[in-house]
Amino acid sequence: MLHQELARRRDPMWRWERPLLREISMYAQGLNQSDPAAVTASPEAARFQARIDAEDKIEPNDWMPEAYRRTLIRQISQHAHSEIIGMLPEGNWITRAPSLRRKAALLAKVQDEGGHGLYLYAAAETLGVTREDLVDQLLAGKAKYSSIFNYPTLTWADIGAIGWLVDGAAIMNQIPLCRCSFGPYARAMIRVCKEESFHQRQGYEIMLTLCRGTAEQKAMAQDALDRWWWPCLMMFGPPDAASQHSDTSMMWKIKRFTNDGLRQKFIDATVPQGHYLGLSFPDPALRLNPESGHWEHGPIDWEEFRRVVAGGGFCAADRLDARRRAHDEGTWVREAAAAFAAKRTARKEAA
Numbered sequence: 081m082l083h084q085e086l087a088r089r090r091d092p093m094w095r096w097e098r099p100l101l102r103e104i105s106m107y108a109q110g111l112n113q114s115d116p117a118a119v120t121a122s123p124e125a126a127r128f129q130a131r132i133d134a135e136d137k138i139e140p141n142d143w144m145p146e147a148y149r150r151t152l153i154r155q156i157s158q159h160a161h162s163e164i165i166g167m168l169p170e171g172n173w174i175t176r177a178p179s180l181r182r183k184a185a186l187l188a189k190v191q192d193e194g195g196h197g198l199y200l201y202a203a204a205e206t207l208g209v210t211r212e213d214l215v216d217q218l219l220a221g222k223a224k225y226s227s228i229f230n231y232p233t234l235t236w237a238d239i240g241a242i243g244w245l246v247d248g249a250a251i252m253n254q255i256p257l258c259r260c261s262f263g264p265y266a267r268a269m270i271r272v273c274k275e276e277s278f279h280q281r282q283g284y285e286i287m288l289t290l291c292r293g294t295a296e297q298k299a300m301a302q303d304a305l306d307r308w309w310w311p312c313l314m315m316f317g318p319p320d321a322a323s324q325h326s327d328t329s330m331m332w333k334i335k336r337f338t339n340d341g342l343r344q345k346f347i348d349a350t351v352p353q354g355h356y357l358g359l360s361f362p363d364p365a366l367r368l369n370p371e372s373g374h375w376e377h378g379p380i381d382w383e384e385f386r387r388v389v390a391g392g393g394f395c396a397a398d399r400l401d402a403r404r405r406a407h408d409e410g411t412w413v414r415e416a417a418a419a420f421a422a423k424r425t426a427r428k429e430a431a
């Protein structure tokens with residue numbers, strides 16, 4: 081029965097039917113879906129929702145609404161693609177890191193991101209898709225990944241800014257995912273978050289070193305903050321007022337905070353860190369509201385966000401070209417691994 085169901089799910093028409101999902105935030109840019117009313121219509125759906133309300137984890141063999149499965153496949157696969165594409169802007173600096181220590185740390189960080197992609201593809205596979213199909217979708221330019229990785233890394237300070245801000249924003253988004261209702265995703269995120277915190281610290285430490293260095297080094301750090309600040313705020317997705325369908329993801333406890341809520345947490349945590357570095361933020365409207373205790377920010381350029389999400393980012397074509405090249409160059413490794421596995425199976429069967 082399970083096999084038949086999995087075979088049905090592997091049918092390409094089923095898998096890639098037009099998603100109900102809206103383009104939104106963070107490493108998964110399509111995590112909301114519509115039609116919350118349909119979600120609790122059947123007795124199974126009511127039982128499913130009761131388990132979620134009781135903070136039970138949903139496991140791959142459990143009954144789940146199709147829209148829940150599709151939402152998760154889309155969110156987890158976009159998250160996985162983002163980790164893999166996210167290796168590229170920083171990988172670009174491994175050979176140019178300013179010291180052996182920096183090179184070793186950056187190499188470890190970029191390898192971690194590759195590992196995150198692999199845990200996440202494995203978590204997505206528990207929902208009845210294959211990694212090969214997900215990778216094909218990415219290489220064909222049909223799958224989304226976080227638009228932040230379509231910005232270029234121009235100087236070494238960008239490696240500091242990415243660790244501090246991009247990984248910092250990712251942590252803000254991913255800590256609540258450790259409590260996501262889908263067990264395999266939640267468990268993958270626990271390990272991912274531990275590694276992300278190392279990434280954030282290594283980035284901040286690069287910024288700190290530059291800010292305590294020469295005037296030229298400090299100017300480099302300021303320039304990197306100026307270029308990465310707004311795109312990082314956009315990583316949390318459109319304002320809540322513009323994303324009408326987040327109710328279902330919240331109800332299913334895939335998502336626990338709204339885009340604006342997470343963005344505010346990130347700003348409140350990050351602004352004092354920037355001030356400690358002696359840097360200024362490229363936002364003249366940024367001010368601490370003494371009553372709420374929150375940092376208020378100026379308007380975000382959502383036009384730019386829409387343009388970059390739609391593939392208009394400076395490095396969008398480069399990123400996909402680099403992935404396609406890496407995939408082609410790795411063909412012999414995949415073939416060798418498959419041949420070895422087939423040989424072992426044949427030997428086992430013969431024995």
Ligand SMILES: [Fe+2]
Pocket residue numbers: 163192193196272276
């Ligand atoms: Fe990561």
Ligand SMILES: [Fe+2]
Pocket residue numbers: 193247250275276279
């Ligand atoms: Fe990271």
